[in-house]
Amino acid sequence: MEHQVDPITFEILRHRLWAINDEAATTITRVSGSPIATEANDVNTALMSADGQVVVTGIYILVQVVSLSTVIEDIQAHYRDNPGIRPGDMFITNDPYAGAPHQPDVIVVAPIFDGDRLIAWSGSVVHQSDVGGPTTGSINVSARSIFEESIPMPPLRIVEQGRIRRDIEREYLIRSRTPELNALDLLGQVAANREQSERVLALCARYGTDTVVGTLQQLVRSTEARFRQRLAELPDGRFRHESYMEHDGLSDAVYPVRLTMTKVGDSLTLDFSQSADQALTGINATLPTTRNFAMAGVMTLLGYGMPWVPAGFWPAVDLVTREGSVVHAKWPASVAMSVNAAGQEVRTCVNACIARLLDSSAAHADKVMAPGVSSAPAQTIAGHAASGRRFGTMLLDGLLGGGGARSSADGADVCGILTSPGAACSNIEVVEHNYPVLYGWRRERTDSGGPGRFRGGISGEVAYRPHHVDGDIDTTVFSHGVEQPTSAGTAGGEPAAPTGILLSAPETPLHAGMDAEALAAVGTPLPPKAARAIAPHEAYLSWCAGGGGYGDPIEREPRAVAGDVTDGLVSVEGAWRDYGVVLSGNRDRGYTADETGTFRLREKIRTDRLGGRAPMPRDDGAGTGRRVSSALSRSDSDRIHCRHCGTDLGPITDNVRLHLSRTEEPVGTRWPSAQRYPGATRFVLRRYHCPGCATQIDTEIALHGEEPVWALEVMP
């Protein structure tokens, strides 16, 4: 029976629970020895109901905690009698098959008892520098099974009645190359759980246990009601997106992640079952990890204006996967790279499909956001400093990606990934303070944002070399999206530039102010999964992907393009090529757009789109009928029309892309950095234009020779 909580108490308790959870995260970062946890906020905390449903979460790294429920379910299923779940107990795990995103994410959860009544759970996840396995940093890019990675710990009862069990603590720490750091974080996580428990119990004492428990239930219930209401307001439809991961650590194979998203009434189905078979290596995601990324995407993109209570969203979402696929790995498949591999593309697919869903609704079209960075150039480094001190860490320069463009504004520049809203990149001084590296630059990267009427966020690039180091620095790089861009464009906007990872040519000095492309031209591009040494005379360079663009780029305000060029975010050539804008001026004084030149260039681009045929004039009142997207409508006779010129684009039973005029370009000619990889020849950039008015309506990255994905299926 549920306890009714009055609105004022509910409001106070709701915020209080949020504050308790937030302060627990602060406790961990205060204690932590890891700059990853403290500077990057690569840590998250949650409060859960007695049955383990995640109710209150922090906004740092959403994918860490969304499926903590799986861990609690595992504990309750296996340990109820042996070893038991008692007041003062806590359980540690880093098992991706039990709910950890990947092995370096260490989870500590604790039941909260009021007397002998289990009323809630608390928990936290902290990314560790090293949790063992054959390679420093615990990412083995060529692991053929989980036995060649860090062997995960299933949930273990590490705290018994308030005391840390030294034997289990040692069993955990002995695996790690950084035991003293892991030990500090463990203490922090234990302290955070203790604090959450004490504060929740203080609330129970003041307001009554039933009231506190009732607040948790009411949060879930009201969130579900609001989310279902949101879904019901949106038009029904079916949407598809295909995202690629190239290179699995052993070979340069391609793994598509495929989503069919169906919205009917007040429920949503996410069907990933057509995704590639699982890889031999750790790019796979376990089911909990896929659940994490899918739900984090749904909450952020469809949950505006409502609390992010995962347990309230799940009842309306049906997640379909196929065991043995790259998004649902079967034990003992290796999975340690998942959070930067399959998990990321799960979210990209969710993002791309939700953007189409929102774009189909006039009332919600202002919430459309193109996919942003997903394929971060993640990197671990290890070695010995000149002082003899051993070091090992993950660097956070992979967080410098761009955000997706919105339907009324550019994407955020250098802003990190969508589902880690509170994440932060380190100060360079903090990195150099802790590790023997010297950065040459960390700066914004010209032309990295996806072109569009609203530009995708641009990304950042870094370069560093070893400094005061004893010997080489061992590094492991794991990424994808170097041969092809993963940040898709939306509503005719274009994909962002891909990721880059390379070593400079030996003995090339690294000067601030050098052009990264020039260095890259003579350097060695690294495969997207690589384990190798950086010699003291080499420099490491990387850059992130930008965010996808929104809308036809040649409709962007020329003044905005000129401003971007003045700011160094777009090059003069990029303005001409991507936006059809002709400029005059210089960087110190600023650029201005040449109106006549721009008008002529844009007319020429439109004609070129139609293979030399002059486009029809646009008439934005032409496309009547029901909205299908910002560019398309559906007539009463179930045909699709261009909303800009009225041109008939076939029956709703056809893939509309087949009725649009199409241009196709190898990704290697569009993005020179991709061209350095032979595998890039497999991918093409397709642009779809209205055959009448030449408006760019859609874009797609596809495998050469494959049929266009039926991205927008209108329901009969």
Place this chain on the structure above:
Amino acid sequence: MQLIGVDTGGTFTDTVILDGRGQAGIGKTLSSLTDPGMAVLRSVAAAAAQLGQSLHEVLAATDIFSHGTTIGLNSLLTGTGAQVGLLTTMGFESTLPIAKINKVHGLDELDQMEPTRWEKPPLVVPRRAIRGVRERIDAHGQVVVPLDEEQARHEIRTLGEQGVQAVAVCLLWSVYQPAHEQRLRELLAEELPGVHVSLSSELAPHIGEYERTMTTVLNAYIAPLVTRYIDELDGALRREGFRGTFLLMQSGGGVARALQMAKRPLDTVNSGPVGGMAAALQVGRSLGHPNVITTDVGGTSFDVGLVVDGSVQYLPRPMLNRHVLANPIVDILSIGTGGGSIAWVDRELGALRVGPQSAGSDPGPVCYGRGGTLPTLTDAAVTLGYVDRLGGQLTLDRDAAVQAIRTHLAEPLGTSVERAAEGVLRVANAAMADLVRRATVRRGHDPRHFALYAFGGAAAQYAGGYAADLGCQEVVIPDLAATFSAYGAAASDLRTYAERELDPVDPAAGLDQIRSVLSELEARARAELRPGEGEVTGEVTVIRRAGVRFRRQVHQLQVELPGSDAELSAAGVAERFRRDYEKVIGAGTTHSDTPVEVVSLSVEGRLAVGGLRTIPAGGVHEGPPRPTHHRTAWFDGAMGEHPVYARADLPAGAEVAGPAFIELDTTTIVVYPGQRAVVDAGAHVRLLTS
């Protein structure tokens, strides 16, 4: 000793003169955006007049002139600061635009959960005015690339051509090795003489280039304006006969010499609210309130602060306009709802809204009769009869206020003037109560465990409205409420703070280094507090602290150190750290064998100059309180005649039941129906809202 405290707010400039005999002179005059210094003198003159003296007489007899000003903050919020250039290490020009990838911090809770509203903080320096200088220092303070002076001069000239008025300099690792920053200052002086220069190594010597750069840039942004203001005011005071010490309120609490503050004007940005907090802390101590919510209703803003267990709360990395700064400041939340907030009918939403536009002090609310035409919150209060006089020399034009409410609100809404005015108050009160909740409930504090203090020019009219449903233990309208920040400025200690970050030091091996850094910092702190010619003096209290952590930990804990070098020992530092650590993090969370290291040292110096003066309640009348007159005002849906009491007539213990009014020197307390007001011995009025 005679003290003067002056606080410049958005609408009013307030003065409190505390003379040696326990008498107070109060001044409240309009602020001036164009000549804030003149407004200060006008306000002091008004307060002097209360004591029967001239401006010159008062200033000549004053030992300490203590001032809080919002001039820096205003220029930040309105974007009217200097055109700033930034010199930084080449390759790191994007540090500010990247902003550590922050796109959500500082947004309100709703926007944080809506990705289409995520935005980077606004850029204070356009990208083309951020110039990279070829140089590089490493994490050990060693020069890796020497400063390329030719190239630096070229960049400086480019900034000159762009017309910058101030230059911020922030180079990597200048905290350990400031030589390049110092050399750039010399080059700037040669190339761009007269342009203000802010160096990060002096203003914010903290590792972490983003926060340090931001602090330096904002300092440069407001420096020309604030420096000129301080110089001009100092000159004007001297011309009027002042020979004492000129102090300014600091964002980090306490006051400091004005001429020192001219170098770091960013430390003035929060000074008004901090003054109020300082006063609240003192009053809280005397009334036995360890937990206080401070609420300050001024002309242009509503500020909320907390005193928890007798201490002001600090933000170590405070956020100002979404910019994260490197130096701690007193934690205060603010919204732009104040007496000057303009009320309007939002036809699209079909709603009556208050703010965010403000009439400020110029022209100010319609009732000021200074050319304002749009109705404000103050005009609504005037219309309802809650306010029948204004501070200082202002005369109140009630008819104009009523007319404005009628034309702009009542007629479009199709309701009566009074109901429209009442609606304005209700909307404003709700916004103010929400901010109090945000400051308490959302930080895990229960307002029911707090006393709520209401001060600032307008709080007395609204506190009964916004405090009613917060459930605080009691609501206190302190004596001098209307000029509380000015009072706080006069009641604050002189405070100085010096800090140095270290390459981690093992306390046992590096005890000598620790001692020598501490004595250097202490010497600097004492020198800053050393009185100049003819300045007040007093006993200096010095607190020495160390930032300590377990080896390899990232965060540090501030540990208080013994006052003398002799008592300082490695074992003592470690033991004190473990004890404090377990207090913060929890029992059993330290391993006794994990080594600790010292990563920073700091010295805080305080010199008590002001201190609290209590003014007895006075009041002579025995028996039930007698109203001085009655006033026509709107309560419970009708206009009626309601009693007005003079606070000065009410003895300690006197009780007034609402609806009624109590007139203070420069403001009027509205006691709403169902509420009661009780005067206490310290002349504070306690409002019982239920």
